Amino acid sequence: MSIFEIIRFAIRGLNSNKLRTTLTTMGIAIGVSSVIILLAFGNGSSKAVQAGIEKLGTNTITIQSNRGGFGGGRASASRSVSSKPLTVGDAVALSDPTTAPDIKQAAPVASANTTCTFGTNSSTPGTFNGTWPAWFEASNTSVSKGTYFTNDDVTEGRRVAVIGNTIVTDLFTGVNPIGQVMRCGGIPFTVIGITEKKGSNGFQDGDSLVVAPLTAVQRSLTGYNNLQSIVVQAKSAKVQDLAQTEINTIMDAQHKVKNVNNRDYRTLNQASLLATTSSSSSVLTVLLGMIAGISLLVGGIGITNIMLVTVVERTREIGIRKAIGAPKRAIMTQFLIEATILSLVGGLLGVVGGLIGSNFKIVGVQPIIIPSSVFLAFGVSVFIGLFFGSYPASRAASLRPIEALRYE
Amino acid sequence: MHPVIDVQGAVKQYGSGDAAIFALDGVDLRIDSGEYVAIMGPSGSGKSTLMNIMGALDNMTAGKYFLDGIEIDTLDENALAVVRGRKIGFIFQSFNLIARTTALANVELPLAYQGIKGKERRARAMAALKVVGLEDRVSHEPTELSGGQQQRVAVARALSTRPALLLADEPTGALDSKSTHDLLDLFDQINAAGRTVVVITHEDDVAARAKRIVRMRDGKIISDTVNKK
Ligand SMILES: Nc1ncnc2c1ncn2[C@@H]1O[C@H](COP(=O)(O)OP(=O)(O)OP(=O)(O)O)[C@@H](O)[C@H]1O
Ligand SMILES: [Mg+2]
Numbered sequence A: 001m002s003i004f005e006i007i008r009f010a011i012r013g014l015n016s017n018k019l020r021t022t023l024t025t026m027g028i029a030i031g032v033s034s035v036i037i038l039l040a041f042g043n044g045s046s047k048a049v050q051a052g053i054e055k056l057g058t059n060t061i062t063i064q065s066n067r068g069g070f071g072g073g074r075a076s077a078s079r080s081v082s083s084k085p086l087t088v089g090d091a092v093a094l095s096d097p098t099t100a101p102d103i104k105q106a107a108p109v110a111s112a113n114t115t116c117t118f119g120t121n122s123s124t125p126g127t128f129n130g131t132w133p134a135w136f137e138a139s140n141t142s143v144s145k146g147t148y149f150t151n152d153d154v155t156e157g158r159r160v161a162v163i164g165n166t167i168v169t170d171l172f173t174g175v176n177p178i179g180q181v182m183r184c185g186g187i188p189f190t191v192i193g194i195t196e197k198k199g200s201n202g203f204q205d206g207d208s209l210v211v212a213p214l215t216a217v218q219r220s221l222t223g224y225n226n227l228q229s230i231v232v233q234a235k236s237a238k239v240q241d242l243a244q245t246e247i248n249t250i251m252d253a254q255h256k257v258k259n260v261n262n263r264d265y266r267t268l269n270q271a272s273l274l275a276t277t278s279s280s281s282s283v284l285t286v287l288l289g290m291i292a293g294i295s296l297l298v299g300g301i302g303i304t305n306i307m308l309v310t311v312v313e314r315t316r317e318i319g320i321r322k323a324i325g326a327p328k329r330a331i332m333t334q335f336l337i338e339a340t341i342l343s344l345v346g347g348l349l350g351v352v353g354g355l356i357g358s359n360f361k362i363v364g365v366q367p368i369i370i371p372s373s374v375f376l377a378f379g380v381s382v383f384i385g386l387f388f389g390s391y392p393a394s395r396a397a398s399l400r401p402i403e404a405l406r407y408e
Numbered sequence B: 001m002h003p004v005i006d007v008q009g010a011v012k013q014y015g016s017g018d019a020a021i022f023a024l025d026g027v028d029l030r031i032d033s034g035e036y037v038a039i040m041g042p043s044g045s046g047k048s049t050l051m052n053i054m055g056a057l058d059n060m061t062a063g064k065y066f067l068d069g070i071e072i073d074t075l076d077e078n079a080l081a082v083v084r085g086r087k088i089g090f091i092f093q094s095f096n097l098i099a100r101t102t103a104l105a106n107v108e109l110p111l112a113y114q115g116i117k118g119k120e121r122r123a124r125a126m127a128a129l130k131v132v133g134l135e136d137r138v139s140h141e142p143t144e145l146s147g148g149q150q151q152r153v154a155v156a157r158a159l160s161t162r163p164a165l166l167l168a169d170e171p172t173g174a175l176d177s178k179s180t181h182d183l184l185d186l187f188d189q190i191n192a193a194g195r196t197v198v199v200i201t202h203e204d205d206v207a208a209r210a211k212r213i214v215r216m217r218d219g220k221i222i223s224d225t226v227n228k229k
Helices: A003-016 A018-055 A073-080 A088-094 A134-138 A151-156 A165-171 A214-222 A240-254 A270-279 A282-309 A311-323 A328-357 A371-398 A401-406 B047-054 B077-087 B103-113 B118-131 B147-160 B177-192
Strands: A060-065 A103-111 A116-118 A121-123 A127-131 A143-146 A160-163 A181-184 A187-195 A209-213 A229-234 A265-269 B005-014 B021-031 B036-040 B062-067 B088-091 B165-169 B196-200 B212-217 B220-226
Touching: A003 A018, A003 A328, A003 B103, A018 A282, A018 A328, A018 A371, A060 A240, A088 A103, A088 A229, A088 A240, A103 A134, A103 A214, A103 A240, A116 A165, A121 A165, A127 A134, A127 A214, A134 A229, A151 A214, A160 A181, A165 A187, A165 A209, A187 A209, A187 A214, A209 A214, A229 A240, A240 A265, A282 A311, A282 A371, A311 A328, A311 A371, A311 A401, A311 B077, A328 A371, A328 B077, B005 B047, B021 B047, B021 B062, B021 B220, B036 B047, B036 B177, B047 B062, B047 B165, B047 B196, B077 B088, B077 B103, B088 B147, B103 B118, B103 B147, B118 B147, B147 B165, B147 B177, B165 B177, B177 B196
Parallel strands: A127 A209, A160 A187, B036 B196, B036 B212, B088 B165, B165 B196
Antiparallel strands: A060 A229, A060 A265, A103 A127, A103 A229, A116 A121, A116 A181, A143 A187, A160 A209, A181 A187, B005 B021, B005 B062, B212 B220
């Protein structure tokens, strides 16, 4: 029997079982497209997180002290030099327009770890910053209700606070927060403003935030010698490198750094922050892998089910074919060709469906297709289709005709 | 000349221990070329089991089976396929047509597996369908045919390869008396052309056409007589 004849048999077989053919093709197509779409969705949300991080603040540079445990290996080396903590004086020096023409403004930040209460409600802010008004612009944070605190508030050490939406919902349900007095670490703070919603960047809730005048926070919560960082805003993203140089010059002078390879402070700009977050976003990578695995499993089970449902009918048919003299090879070839056509057509439909489906936003996330996922989904589904299409056939072809005819 | 069929001490056992059933319990049967044999016996006596073995569709628990002098048990898959395709035309008790496939395609199938192509295959299939009187139903699928018509398609399929041995398991079970009569005439004709015919039947008038009647009971042959017409 010629191969063309067998191919014709396979096509006739597919043609004469339209329902089964449709179901199987659809099973494979749905498996493939769901894997592609789910992975594109995962990828899209991870990209959205990165974009969210970028939105947190552009052309800002954060200075952190290299004392303490932050610097890893460098921390022990820096202990041998005289290391100074970050000071308000540093921030003042950085704000000098003559020595730092490319720096727009700088703001020292003292961070407290504390819990705020209002009545019986309590909330622990992810970020509790004591700082200067300049911080708001430098960190891309704006107040949507109420007001910012002023330089005057800082000078006077007034206990006022601007809070994020998470704090609002945690503490002030049904109450207008503006003008209310909440207690943070037992210290009363009057709420004067609410920041615009930032959303989460995937790692941190941008709205779990309390910002208060530096002096008030230092006096009542952190003490004076504990600046967490200084946030510096360059005049534009273009001059960020110049600003960086100016920061180093000023800070080296301030901290009497002799060896530039052994500074007692370090700077983080947005680019490096992005690099760190994407490398530490292994969580997302693992998540993506899990999504891929589960959707492949689901798709695979679907395909397997449909393939197995038809085994009884196919086995009987194979019994008939053998009884009238079909050689095993001809049967095997026919069923393998059938499975190949089903898998390829289903797989290709699935790829097309996946590519189309990935154009639609899902809960605000624009899916972004991972090219390798297309090949993975296609490959695995086609393999499953081939296997479950031809394995029962090969088993049935090895049975005696009577056994195959009686199969149930 | 050796017999077409030579079954020696055939045993077919289903299950084991206390639950063992002997569908065949030591059957010896020789059928020579050109014979017309009817196998009769009560339901469950092992007729179909014996027929499946003779058709090389099933194996035995013990015993030997020679078809045209070839011991079937020693053949490999490919050789078995050739035997089933070329030497035997098998008509099943339950038709066993391929679903959703036209009568013509069903009849062409054994020819296709023998490598007969195109026009010749179609012509031979059409001829076989004409013999069973279904030339006007060739493009109908099994579900669009009556039981009797399906049985006739099955007969046409068995005849299409012009086998030397025709094995029929209750071929008239689903037919009315007219169709039965036509089919039996057909068998007479086939036998007259020199081919061996073995028919299982419950009906005396079917058996009456045969030249030899084998009776079975409980997996054994209890009588084997020449039919005196
Ligand atoms: N696959 C099987 N498993 C177990 N027992 C079987 C099997 N096939 C047949 N048998 C048993 O073997 C015996 C003979 O069955 P067989 O089909 O040969 O009977 P039969 O003479 O053809 O009957 P009928 O006239 O009803 O067709 C019966 O008792 C039956 O129950
Ligand atoms: Mg029977």
